[in-house]
Amino acid sequence: MKKIWLLLMVFLVTFSVLCLGIDNRGAEAAKAADSGKGAKATCQTCHADFAAVIPKGHPAVKGSDLTACTSCHAPDQTGKAAKNAFSSRMHLAHVAPKGNQDCLVCHTWTSGKSFGLKGVKGSFGAPNKEDVAMMKEIFASWGGSKFMDNLHAKGNIGCAGCHGKDLPKADDTVENNRCLTCHGPMDKLVKKTEPKDFKDRNPHKSHLGDIACTVCHKAHGASKVYCLDCHKKFDMKIQGEKAP
Amino acid sequence: MTTEEKDILAAKGLSRRSILKGAVAFGAVTASGFALNMAMPGAAEAMIKKLPKKWDETWDVVVVGSGFAGLAAASAAAGAGSTVIVLEKMPTYGGNSIINGGVYASWDDKYHYRNNLGLGVDSPKQHSDDTLKGGDYYNIPELVDVMVNGATGALNWMIDEGDAKIRPTVTRAGGHTAYRTHSAVAGVGREYTEALRKMAEKRGAKIILNSEVTWIWRQDADPKSPVLGLEVKRGRRVLNIKAKKAVVLASGGFSQDIKMRMAHNPRLVPEFNCTNQKGATGETIRFAQAVGADTLQLNFIQLYPFAEPETGILDTPAVYPFNGPGYGIVYVSKLGKRFVNELERRDVCAFAQINLGANMKPTWSIFSRPMVLKMGGSYEEIDAGVAKGRFVKADSINELAGKIGLPAAALADTINKHNKYLEEGKDPDFNKPITKVMIPLIEGPFYAVSQWPAVHHCMGGLRINRDSQVIDVFGSVIPKLYAAGEVAGGVHGSNRLGSNAMPDCVVFGRVAGTNAAKEKV
Numbered sequence A: 001m002k003k004i005w006l007l008l009m010v011f012l013v014t015f016s017v018l019c020l021g022i023d024n025r026g027a028e029a030a031k032a033a034d035s036g037k038g039a040k041a042t043c044q045t046c047h048a049d050f051a052a053v054i055p056k057g058h059p060a061v062k063g064s065d066l067t068a069c070t071s072c073h074a075p076d077q078t079g080k081a082a083k084n085a086f087s088s089r090m091h092l093a094h095v096a097p098k099g100n101q102d103c104l105v106c107h108t109w110t111s112g113k114s115f116g117l118k119g120v121k122g123s124f125g126a127p128n129k130e131d132v133a134m135m136k137e138i139f140a141s142w143g144g145s146k147f148m149d150n151l152h153a154k155g156n157i158g159c160a161g162c163h164g165k166d167l168p169k170a171d172d173t174v175e176n177n178r179c180l181t182c183h184g185p186m187d188k189l190v191k192k193t194e195p196k197d198f199k200d201r202n203p204h205k206s207h208l209g210d211i212a213c214t215v216c217h218k219a220h221g222a223s224k225v226y227c228l229d230c231h232k233k234f235d236m237k238i239q240g241e242k243a244p
Numbered sequence B: 001m002t003t004e005e006k007d008i009l010a011a012k013g014l015s016r017r018s019i020l021k022g023a024v025a026f027g028a029v030t031a032s033g034f035a036l037n038m039a040m041p042g043a044a045e046a047m048i049k050k051l052p053k054k055w056d057e058t059w060d061v062v063v064v065g066s067g068f069a070g071l072a073a074a075s076a077a078a079g080a081g082s083t084v085i086v087l088e089k090m091p092t093y094g095g096n097s098i099i100n101g102g103v104y105a106s107w108d109d110k111y112h113y114r115n116n117l118g119l120g121v122d123s124p125k126q127h128s129d130d131t132l133k134g135g136d137y138y139n140i141p142e143l144v145d146v147m148v149n150g151a152t153g154a155l156n157w158m159i160d161e162g163d164a165k166i167r168p169t170v171t172r173a174g175g176h177t178a179y180r181t182h183s184a185v186a187g188v189g190r191e192y193t194e195a196l197r198k199m200a201e202k203r204g205a206k207i208i209l210n211s212e213v214t215w216i217w218r219q220d221a222d223p224k225s226p227v228l229g230l231e232v233k234r235g236r237r238v239l240n241i242k243a244k245k246a247v248v249l250a251s252g253g254f255s256q257d258i259k260m261r262m263a264h265n266p267r268l269v270p271e272f273n274c275t276n277q278k279g280a281t282g283e284t285i286r287f288a289q290a291v292g293a294d295t296l297q298l299n300f301i302q303l304y305p306f307a308e309p310e311t312g313i314l315d316t317p318a319v320y321p322f323n324g325p326g327y328g329i330v331y332v333s334k335l336g337k338r339f340v341n342e343l344e345r346r347d348v349c350a351f352a353q354i355n356l357g358a359n360m361k362p363t364w365s366i367f368s369r370p371m372v373l374k375m376g377g378s379y380e381e382i383d384a385g386v387a388k389g390r391f392v393k394a395d396s397i398n399e400l401a402g403k404i405g406l407p408a409a410a411l412a413d414t415i416n417k418h419n420k421y422l423e424e425g426k427d428p429d430f431n432k433p434i435t436k437v438m439i440p441l442i443e444g445p446f447y448a449v450s451q452w453p454a455v456h457h458c459m460g461g462l463r464i465n466r467d468s469q470v471i472d473v474f475g476s477v478i479p480k481l482y483a484a485g486e487v488a489g490g491v492h493g494s495n496r497l498g499s500n501a502m503p504d505c506v507v508f509g510r511v512a513g514t515n516a517a518k519e520k521v
């Protein structure tokens, strides 16, 4: 029993030292990235040894920068509506609330021109300052909110899973077809939420016609059953409705 | 005005007065690019606005609102070859129109139902007379003229080109002297919003949701100065949209804007329920005022007398009390007594209930199965309503009274008397004009539906002319600015007759869209 406590203490102390150090080293890494375009992401400032962070049974990793990972885990640039465990895990570990790294530790960015990954060819888009500020804000929500974005994060779904290939814009929305790739087909969804007593009180079969999923299901804000705006007495619940 | 804003003005050697006075002078300083703003100093809208330096999007015709009026305008303008965008702030399209009861007043229709069913005579003139009388002659006659003469054509337009379907009957509703109220097969306004949406999209118009108009751009109040475009909030983005030909405001009424409705009609306190969708607020009227538009009759706000008593929604059962009077429906209080001539106008029916006293909520409509189809209803709707407890069904009046908690003897007495009045063709209690097609409550089953007034419709709004152009405070047309539907005022006077809003919206939407498309680029 004593041994376990001791181990735990050691772990906690090491962990907090690491955490305290992270900010600075992250900033340094970002600075290094800024000064030289195409520079490599120096994972080593934090991860002296990748063995500590890779899953059990993972083959040994050589190298000290991001390409050590991306050489096998090639970033998905197709924007499929699918899980992306690697990208999700990397982002979850490095953005708030778990981590606190600046995007530019791993990413390259020339405002309004390009946005990519260090050591990897290609650009995901051309975000400007506001776009990046928004992505940062939304990433934080994705990483730790009580909203639908975090529910997706926990299921290894990142931005591209819903928004597709291009980086999301400030007025981006998600088309129903995208949601239905995983949550469909529509008939199945309708059946699932069909009330036993009154079939017409089905949130997935509105009298308002073919409405967008996002009318009720909000990714980066509180979801809300739209029906209840007027039909105040209906008993309907939705996931991700709580404020963080 | 905040001190900061005042400082900016002072630095430029301008005062608020000089802005208002110096419209022409202002024109001379276009380089500084200020936008016209007549908003009250200190109001949120009163800040100094700079005209946009660049436009994010450009369309021939920009329509605000995706209800009957907006979609009709979009169909007409796109049909005439213009590029058209419809901006809707809500995440769903259709506004109040898609949830509306689907009843449409028109003296005729392509199937000539009134005539073929032997329901008497009618004409645009008779429709106009009723509308003017129902509005206590506060209506602007030329606007009524446009509505009554365009109503049948607009209905047939949606049937022929949008595949809208109507039920094979016509009813006589409160304030109307003829059987001219048509019901939609869907039983709700969606029948027509879908028709119009398809027509608009087929002709190339784009409907964009989640796009809230936050300003109308106009440089100055010179009568020659056109509206230039709109500021729009879409998601987290603010963008400016240029209208090459015209802006059509079709943003509906403001029944859900409690502050605005009480500013004009203080007795419409927040405690009143409201039948409208959440987005029925008045900001576009304020924006239009801020660029010089005139308004009229904003205090004329209608209560729907028969809304669902608890939530105030106008669900399918709540349309029955409105459609029933021409066929003999009876309204009774908790005491089992009639309180009004059922063929009265909405304001009379609403205040007859309110005047019964607050603890007299709800009142009830009593009708029977033989009336259902004639009054534009359907047995499916009846069965669904009974299952949900909205309609109460019984085989005798006695049993019905027991089920809804009314004194049975009083109710039986009221119904018997009313049956006798129908037979004798005379209503000594309330002077209802009895007609031969009214059905006495003898043969069951009998039904009851509960009802209570809720804030419903804004008769007042922006001042327009017969071409749907918005008029400024000095009486001049504001170039390239149109308004149609509930956002415009003057068609209905002090009280809108039920089923007159649809022809108003579709007809004026069509007029606005047609004229907008004719504007020079």
Ligand SMILES: Cc1cc2nc3c(=O)[nH]c(=O)nc-3n(C[C@H](O)[C@H](O)[C@H](O)COP(=O)(O)OP(=O)(O)OC[C@H]3O[C@@H](n4cnc5c(N)ncnc54)[C@H](O)[C@@H]3O)c2cc1C
Binding pocket: B064, B065, B066, B067, B068, B069, B070, B087, B088, B089, B090, B093, B094, B095, B096, B097, B098, B099, B100, B101, B102, B103, B104, B105, B189, B211, B212, B213, B214, B250, B251, B252, B253, B275, B276, B277, B279, B280, B281, B283, B284, B313, B314, B456, B457, B484, B485, B486, B487, B498, B499, B500, B501, B502, B503, B505
């Ligand atoms: C429940 C109900 C039942 C009714 N039943 C009938 C009936 O059976 N027969 C009849 O004749 N009349 C009926 N009426 C009245 C009639 O439906 C309305 O007057 C009519 O629908 C108004 O149409 P509209 O196109 O002017 O506005 P709406 O249909 O209300 O559309 C206006 C749209 O503009 C949008 N909007 C507002 N502000 C902005 C902004 N700043 N930026 C972008 N978009 C904005 C709104 O969200 C809304 O979607 C009913 C009304 C209600 C509420």
